[in-house]
Amino acid sequence: MRVINRVRELRQQRSITQVKMAEDLAITRQTINAIEKGKYNPSLELALRMLAYFDVPMEQLFYLEEE
Amino acid sequence: MRKMKKRYELLIYVFITLCSFVGLGLGVELAGGQLPLGSDLLFIILAGVIGGIGFPMLLSWFKRKQREPDMDERTFRMMKDYLLGAFVVVSLFSGVLLLVLVGIGYSTIELGLIAVYGGAIVILMTAGLFVVKRF
Numbered sequence: 001m002r003v004i005n006r007v008r009e010l011r012q013q014r015s016i017t018q019v020k021m022a023e024d025l026a027i028t029r030q031t032i033n034a035i036e037k038g039k040y041n042p043s044l045e046l047a048l049r050m051l052a053y054f055d056v057p058m059e060q061l062f063y064l065e066e067e
Numbered sequence: 068m069r070k071m072k073k074r075y076e077l078l079i080y081v082f083i084t085l086c087s088f089v090g091l092g093l094g095v096e097l098a099g100g101q102l103p104l105g106s107d108l109l110f111i112i113l114a115g116v117i118g119g120i121g122f123p124m125l126l127s128w129f130k131r132k133q134r135e136p137d138m139d140e141r142t143f144r145m146m147k148d149y150l151l152g153a154f155v156v157v158s159l160f161s162g163v164l165l166l167v168l169v170g171i172g173y174s175t176i177e178l179g180l181i182a183v184y185g186g187a188i189v190i191l192m193t194a195g196l197f198v199v200k201r202f
Contacts, residue, residue, distance in 0.1 A: 019135065027139040030202065034141060043140050 002065040008036040010054050010061065025049055080197075108182075119193070142200055149199045153192050 011021060022029040027046065034040035042050065051061055127137065168176070 023134040026136055028136060028142065031139050031141040040141055046140060 002038065003041050003062055004038070004065050005035060005062050007032070007050065007061065010056065011036075014054070021053070025053060084194075138200065145199050145202065146196060149195060150192075153195060157188055157192075 011018070018029045018032045022032055025032075025046070031040065031042075035042055047058075047062060051058060054061060
């Protein structure tokens with residue numbers, strides 16, 4: 001089952017650029033791009049940092065693709 | 068703008084690599100096709116290590132003013148995967164090469180050839196690491 005995320009949606013809702021988010025989370029812009037495109041699943045640590053950054057519960061940011 | 072800067076950076080690296088090869092060619096030409104031995108070889112290896120690894124590390128140390136980091140968990144994972152893959156490929160290739168050499172009748176290998184082979188592998192793997200790091 002694939003992990004779906006709503007990172008791009010939430011980021012655009014808050015008018016945050018990829019560069020700004022990368023700087024705030026201390027990760028590279030390429031990683032954010034890969035996460036948004038679903039090419040890379042972040043570690044638990046990074047996922048928790050993202051939840052704190054967007055201030056949303058887990059199920060709102062990451063969920064499993066329904067079959 | 069950032070993309071442009073990265074492109075220039077890549078061009079500079081390509082230029083430096085080309086210069087290195089021209090320098091190598093010139094060196095071999097001037098030395099009369101003989102590779103250096105003993106302490107000369109050690110000095111060349113040390114200069115290569117300092118110039119090829121130490122200097123870029125020093126440069127990146129001074130470049131750390133930007134807030135966005137150069138590497139993160141994804142980069143480390145990709146580099147780890149790359150190194151693992153490169154290790155398997157190099158091991159297999161070396162094994163096959165050895166079998167072929169034994170098969171065609173070689174029983175000894177010159178130490179200089181092993182040094183050149185090892186050096187080429189290190190250079191190729193380092194270049195590959197830089198490429199992986201950029202993705």
